Amino acid sequence: MKKIAVYSASLVGAFMMMTGGAMAAPSCGLSNGQKANGEPIKVGAIVGQTGPDDFSSSGDAAQAFFKCINANGGVNGRPIEFTMEDDQWNPEVAAQVGNKLVKDVGVVALVGSGSFVDMAVNAKLYADEGVMSMAGACAISDCYESSNIVTAAGGPLISSVGAAQWAVAHQGAKNIVCVTTNIPTSGIYGCSWMQKFMENKGLEASIIPLDPASADMNSAVLETIASGADTVLVNMPGGMAAAFLKVAEEQDLRDNFKWISSTPLYDADIPAALGKYWTGVLTVNAELNPIDGTGPDTTNWRAIMETYANEGDPRDTFSQAGYLAAKYFVEAVLKLDPADINRASVTKAIQAISGKTSDMMCGPYYVGLADRHLPNHANIMMQLVDGGFKQVSECTQVDTEYLAPYLAIEKEMGISN
């Protein structure tokens, strides 16, 4: 009897350890388990949900984090009222919902936005109205060249150059063709700076732009073959990138090129979607650290997504970035007097964010008072393996002239030498 009791206790203990390892309890804000009932703090986000691809995972993660906050004491008793709007990848709609959130709803900040148009359309609005956008998935240059927008993600430029830099160093890439969207401030922005990186090394590069509204992947694959490149860099939203790779698979082009990608393909669902064909062949740049990492923030992000997000919400880099944006936002406003939380005080608190470190990021996250922000300019490479990804490089600083003004800002702020 005693033996059975010991075995039973051991089994229960082992089960608890296993479940504990698989999913720790979510931790957020005050973590007191008390529902916040005070006057809501209005926060918004703009995501590109309907359109050529769903680009809302950063907003979903921010929403999940705020649900956790509201169930755990809120911001010193005040819950966060989170309004997420869909810009439909349409500039007119982005302007409409931006004005709605900033002027009609009166949000104190935007947190977790993920879009291909919002930042271009509304950067001026945010600056004029003195509101900060702590974005998650920033797919366009305006995100990194505006005073009132900041993100933990590196963006298409940092990711594309990072992927090319790795391919040159580790795979001997000499001629890279970048297959991307024809959105100038997104796909072309990333690929043209990758092109400059290659030219500076005395190497070759070319760009194949695709219209995301009517992307013809067969033509793109044919152009890729005709490019004469030895390496293909896929720099598109996840859905489009997967479609392109499917067509390449149909043509059995795996062994004709080296295959690299920017971050959008780093998604927990991608290995299953692409199948075994790309195992050990496709290497993806990740703007943040691995989604299956064991650090405190990565573990907590997964737990929060498990508890507060929808099952179908992606677990990808942009979701991580949305989590970080929401976390740093809450940490900033928790320092404020709850009775004095308004747009001006929140903007000031966000601008004061400095030196935040996380196991999700290679370097520190900061905001500061500057005309542009790009705190994350180091990243890693993940290779597609059977059913998942494995890390094939450590954190590496991205080598591009584009960073010069940002490094000058960091020097001025005392972040780097």
Next chain:
Amino acid sequence: MKNYGEKYGHFEMNQISGQWRRWLAPIIILIVALSIPAMGSALWLKVFTSVAIYTITALGISLLYRRLGQVSLAHVALMGCGGWVTLRLSHAFHLPFEFQLFAGGVFTAIVGMVLAYPALRMRGLYLALVTLMAAGGFSILIGIIQFPNGGDGFAGYAITAITHMERPYLAQSDEAFFVYCIMIAVLAYALVYAHEHAKPGRAWALIRRSEASAMAAGINVTFYKVWGFALSGFLAGIAGGLLAGSLQFLDARSFPVGESVMIFALTVVGGAWHWFGAIIAALLFRLMPALLNDWGVSGDAAFIFFGAALMHALATAPKGIAGQIAGLASRLMKSGDRHD
């Protein structure tokens, strides 16, 4: 000639007796429109600014359809032409907005005249296909050259964050710009009205009835057809310039081919035969998706409604929603007159 003009040329509101009744509805609509900024909603102000802009485009489409029986599936692309010129001049020379707007309109009128060339030989489906191909061509072209964003060179485009274009001196705020757009829309209506009640209107009416008859009557059919396309293109160009002013930049993704087809379809649904059909078309085109989006319904759901509305219009209301409203108003007035 005058009889043709009366039968085919005048707006349906001429059926309403009395001069005061003729202007009552436009004045009421204008007052309602001008009171929209007082609602105090930034979202709906943006939406109604778009409605005012696309009213001008729909006005040009309905002019072609009503007067010349021509189907244009390229008007949103024509807006892009006007918007491109307006933006380019703004970034290059910083001229007064009105000058840039007018230049954009004139350029688009010339493009409209080029489009009119096949219209001289084609009608119906074939012309519609030509205009659709033109819209497709524009979509590809603008994807390559992009809209000016403050860069150098002919295209004025650079891969960097956008430099926002300047708005009119008198309309810097969203509220003032909305009123500005309303005033331009009123001027657009006046321009069309002036044409329809003058020699071009009478010529178009006869051309629509029979080109052979028109030629027999000594009308220069080629000239008036080209003129109709030029006027319609001018209006689309003005609308494109206003859209650029509203957003303070333009994005190639705002001008897909599908939008040109959609606004034509909605002009038919709204009612091309009535002066306020263009307003209904613009409301359907921009207000309906915004309402659905605000209610949390996917904006794409509007396409299902639009498809059903188009089938309804083609099957039961050939003069569109505006025709139904005008018919109802006419019946009510007659009923009221009988009671008097």
